[in-house]
Amino acid sequence: MDRSSFAGRALSVVLSASLLGLFVLPLVALVFFAGPGGLAFGFENAGFRTALEFTLLTSAIAVGIGVVTGVPLGYLLARYRFPGKGLVQSIVSLPVVVPHLVVGIALLLLFAPTNPVGTYTASLGLPIFNGIWGVVLVMVYVGAAYVVLTSEIAFRAVDPEVLEAARSLGANPSEAFATVTLPAAARGIATGALLMWARGISEVGGFLILAASVYPSLPWAGPVTQPASVWIYGYWQINPGDAAGASAVLVLVALLIFLGVRFFDRTGLGWLRGGGIT
Amino acid sequence: MNGLELEELRTGQGGFSVGPVSLAIPSGTATVLLGPSGAGKTTLLRAIAGFLPLQHGEVLVDERPVGAAPPEARRFGFVPPNLGLFPQRRVRDNVRYPLELRGDPEADSKTDRWLARFGLEPLARAFPHTLSSGQRQRVAMARALAAEPRVLLWDEPLSALDVESRDSLIRLLRDLIESEAVPLLLVTHDPTTAFALASRVVVLEGGRIRADRTPEELARGPLDRFLARFLGYENLYTSAELAGARTHPLGALLADRGGAGGLAIPPDAIAWQPGPAGPHEARVAALRWTAAGWVVALRHGPLVLHSRVPGAVPGVRVGDTVTLHVDPHRLRPLENPTGEAAP
Numbered sequence: 001m002d003r004s005s006f007a008g009r010a011l012s013v014v015l016s017a018s019l020l021g022l023f024v025l026p027l028v029a030l031v032f033f034a035g036p037g038g039l040a041f042g043f044e045n046a047g048f049r050t051a052l053e054f055t056l057l058t059s060a061i062a063v064g065i066g067v068v069t070g071v072p073l074g075y076l077l078a079r080y081r082f083p084g085k086g087l088v089q090s091i092v093s094l095p096v097v098v099p100h101l102v103v104g105i106a107l108l109l110l111f112a113p114t115n116p117v118g119t120y121t122a123s124l125g126l127p128i129f130n131g132i133w134g135v136v137l138v139m140v141y142v143g144a145a146y147v148v149l150t151s152e153i154a155f156r157a158v159d160p161e162v163l164e165a166a167r168s169l170g171a172n173p174s175e176a177f178a179t180v181t182l183p184a185a186a187r188g189i190a191t192g193a194l195l196m197w198a199r200g201i202s203e204v205g206g207f208l209i210l211a212a213s214v215y216p217s218l219p220w221a222g223p224v225t226q227p228a229s230v231w232i233y234g235y236w237q238i239n240p241g242d243a244a245g246a247s248a249v250l251v252l253v254a255l256l257i258f259l260g261v262r263f264f265d266r267t268g269l270g271w272l273r274g275g276g277i278t
Numbered sequence: 279m280n281g282l283e284l285e286e287l288r289t290g291q292g293g294f295s296v297g298p299v300s301l302a303i304p305s306g307t308a309t310v311l312l313g314p315s316g317a318g319k320t321t322l323l324r325a326i327a328g329f330l331p332l333q334h335g336e337v338l339v340d341e342r343p344v345g346a347a348p349p350e351a352r353r354f355g356f357v358p359p360n361l362g363l364f365p366q367r368r369v370r371d372n373v374r375y376p377l378e379l380r381g382d383p384e385a386d387s388k389t390d391r392w393l394a395r396f397g398l399e400p401l402a403r404a405f406p407h408t409l410s411s412g413q414r415q416r417v418a419m420a421r422a423l424a425a426e427p428r429v430l431l432w433d434e435p436l437s438a439l440d441v442e443s444r445d446s447l448i449r450l451l452r453d454l455i456e457s458e459a460v461p462l463l464l465v466t467h468d469p470t471t472a473f474a475l476a477s478r479v480v481v482l483e484g485g486r487i488r489a490d491r492t493p494e495e496l497a498r499g500p501l502d503r504f505l506a507r508f509l510g511y512e513n514l515y516t517s518a519e520l521a522g523a524r525t526h527p528l529g530a531l532l533a534d535r536g537g538a539g540g541l542a543i544p545p546d547a548i549a550w551q552p553g554p555a556g557p558h559e560a561r562v563a564a565l566r567w568t569a570a571g572w573v574v575a576l577r578h579g580p581l582v583l584h585s586r587v588p589g590a591v592p593g594v595r596v597g598d599t600v601t602l603h604v605d606p607h608r609l610r611p612l613e614n615p616t617g618e619a620a621p
Contacts, residue, residue: 161358161359161361161362163362164324164349164356165356165362165364166362166364166375167328168349168350168354168355168422168431169375169425170379170425172348175350175379179379180364184364184365184366
């Protein structure tokens with residue numbers, strides 16, 4: 001290795017390590033600050049556990065809605081030309097750039113219980129303000145764009161010749177989509193769903209405005225609770241050490257889910273796709 | 279007629295139109311669609327397969343029209359240029375795919391049979407991206423045949439292969455189209471593949487049929503300048519060039535044998551030996567190495583003749599004088615030039 005390539009590699013290692021350090025060190029600080037007592041609190045406190053269960057439930061519902069609505073939109077954007085396509089793509093990207101406090105305010109203005117839309121949704125059994133569907137709505141709003149964008153990229157990457165081959169082998173358009181396009185795009189869609197889920201559980205601003213406290217309504221039959229991030233934010237004012245412990249537990253749960261998805265990707269998803277991911 | 283027929287078919291894409299094309303390919307025979315890039319070969323094949331609408335005319339299989347049917351209803355084994363293998367499926371699952379689609383109860387045994395026929399059993403669990411070009415071609419062909427197609431449409435299936443793999447696949451293909459009694463329409467820009475496989479060769483240029491002949495007719499029958507150039511004749515002379523060479527003895531001989539469009543001479547019809555010996559003398563103007571051997575450019579009066587020399591040593595240098603021998607039986611008089619004006 002010559003001197004300049006060694007220097008280049010050393011520089012890239014230092015820069016990469018700096019960024020990784022920035023990712024990891026605050027979490028280390030969190031664990032140290034919480035100490036054994038704070039971590040025990042995070043694992044044992046019933047209120048936080050309820051908030052965590054609520055967050056996992058709402059994020060799962062939100063990801064389901066995001067995938068069901070976002071994948072078809074990603075497919076349309078990848079495969080078709082239509083008037084206003086650029087505008088649609090800009091609208092899809094909007095939630096990524098709008099401050100989430102603003103998202104909360106905008107959703108509250110639309111779904112406030114005092115206006116007709118809010119009254120109507122409540123009458124359908126879908127309470128938005130301080131209700132579980134408000135939390136789901138915020139999660140979909142701030143996260144579904146990731147599903148749309150990654151599935152658009154994934155569908156775009158599917159070779160049209162592969163689809164033509166499937167058609168000429170006897171597959172009608174729906175069968176070709178189900179047996180060729182969707183499996184080929186599955187990894188991109190899964191990545192988008194994971195990003196959406198991560199974005200949902202890390203949200204704070206929108207929840208603070210629209211659903212800081214959540215009262216029971218289907219499908220949440222538990223006690224009054226809060227999204228985990230809001231619960232931690234509230235507890236930070238009371239006992240920072242315990243709030244840090246709860247934060248560490250939230251990070252751990254998120255990490256376990258990420259590792260679980262990766263493991264599934266290496267083993268189970270390959271089977272779903274009719275082949276392995278190498 | 280049993281087989282594929284195209285009746286006055288016209289199609290197009292992006293402002294480029296192809297046709298009218300009329301062809302008949304009996305079952306158990308191969309027709310090769312030959313032509314330079316941009317001639318419309320792939321557009322025509324995609325229209326026959328049902329991926330482009332017909333502007334006029336009809337596609338018939340065993341005398342039944344299928345031009346309005348969607349691609350999946352035609353049962354045409356279409357293999358696109360990049361083969362269209364399913365990247366997430368193993369070789370076996372690729373071949374099994376058409377059998378799965380129609381719920382064939384014998385899918386497993388039929389898959390095994392096609393894998394064996396193409397020598398793919400050891401690769402059954404491999405993914406397409408791990409295969410060589412030749413192996414990928416075999417998977418695509420096995421999969422297309424597993425669909426029990428009524429017609430085979432293959433677009434440049436042998437283009438990425440080395441000579442040995444190509445020849446072995448051509449042999450296999452000839453056996454298969456006979457044993458399966460299907461018509462094959464194969465697109466290529468490679469005349470060697472066309473001559474080795476086809477019972478008819480259709481040459482397309484600018485979206486229109488330029489020639490529809492047997493390989494024998496193409497090899498021995500009349501040619502025009504476009505066909506001669508496309509078939510690889512390096513020595514092409516217009517009538518005017520030949521007339522200008524009449525002052526030289528060999529030039530006069532060639533001018534006498536030329537047609538209205540001039541004359542084509544295959545490089546291996548021109549032999550030479552070092553040293554001057556009489557009127558058929560030429561000077562070495564250039565030497566060029568190709569995979570098939572040396573090409574020696576020999577100047578005789580105003581004409582430059584290219585001769586191919588097998589072996590690693592050309593035996594002459596630029597500026598040397600040689601004596602030419604041209605095999606008069608290999609000279610190909612050219613018909614009136616069409617689409618290409620003689621100077």
